[in-house]
Amino acid sequence: MTATARLLIVGPQGSGKGTQGVRIAESYGIPVVSTGDIFRANIKEGTPLGQQVTAVLDKGDLVPDELTSEIVRDRLSQDDAANGFLLDGYPRNSAQVAHLDAFLAARGESLDAVILLDVSRDESIQRLKLRAAEQGRSDDTDEAIAHRLDIYEHETAPILEVYGPRGIVDRIDGIGSLDEITERIFAALTARGLRLAA
Numbered sequence: 124m125t126a127t128a129r130l131l132i133v134g135p136q137g138s139g140k141g142t143q144g145v146r147i148a149e150s151y152g153i154p155v156v157s158t159g160d161i162f163r164a165n166i167k168e169g170t171p172l173g174q175q176v177t178a179v180l181d182k183g184d185l186v187p188d189e190l191t192s193e194i195v196r197d198r199l200s201q202d203d204a205a206n207g208f209l210l211d212g213y214p215r216n217s218a219q220v221a222h223l224d225a226f227l228a229a230r231g232e233s234l235d236a237v238i239l240l241d242v243s244r245d246e247s248i249q250r251l252k253l254r255a256a257e258q259g260r261s262d263d264t265d266e267a268i269a270h271r272l273d274i275y276e277h278e279t280a281p282i283l284e285v286y287g288p289r290g291i292v293d294r295i296d297g298i299g300s301l302d303e304i305t306e307r308i309f310a311a312l313t314a315r316g317l318r319l320a321a
């Protein structure tokens with residue numbers, strides 16, 4: 124049996140949301156929908172979309188909302204997302220929240236939980252620098268890191284003011300071992316009655 128869970132994971136770059144997102148999605152039997160991964164895959168394959176967004180990603184800017192939202196709508200329309208999904212990296216500003224709300228509402232759906240991975244800016248910068256050394260991502264330069272964190276603070280963090288009053292935000296302390304953090308997230312989701320896939 125597959126569980127139904129429509130989830131969003133939010134946190135500053137370097138908060139560990141990618142890693143935690145994969146763990147949660149596997150446990151719930153739902154796909155991860157990561158806009159950053161979709162863009163990077165297109166860049167790697169040299170598709171027209173990839174060519175269109177390369178410079179934007181390298182600078183740490185946001186890809187235009189309309190384009191990003193269209194990609195997410197297409198992805199969420201695939202069969203494997205019918206029973207749930209975990210969004211990572213989208214929505215990233217209030218316009219994208221409005222797009223997602225409208226799309227889900229038209230399907231009679233809504234998000235079950237928004238997992239906020241709470242990590243300070245200093246901690247994020249340290250982790251991103253480590254990742255830059257290990258993985259060599261082209262948008263992990265000092266400048267792009269600072270720019271992406273600014274965008275997170277000014278555009279992305281405010282979306283929690285929209286989701287907060289809906290009572291769906293779980294704020295999770297993002298400091299600790301990977302397993303500890305995963306346990307905290309599972310505890311929060313279980314408390315909402317979201318069951319793991321059997």
Ligand code: AMP
Pocket residue numbers: 136158159160162179180181183184185186187188191211212213214215219262271
């Ligand atoms: P991420 O892997 O989530 O950090 O995303 C990497 C980059 O992809 C971002 O810095 C943006 O350039 C782009 N990107 C990812 N998600 C979005 C989004 N929801 N809206 C606009 N741009 C995005």
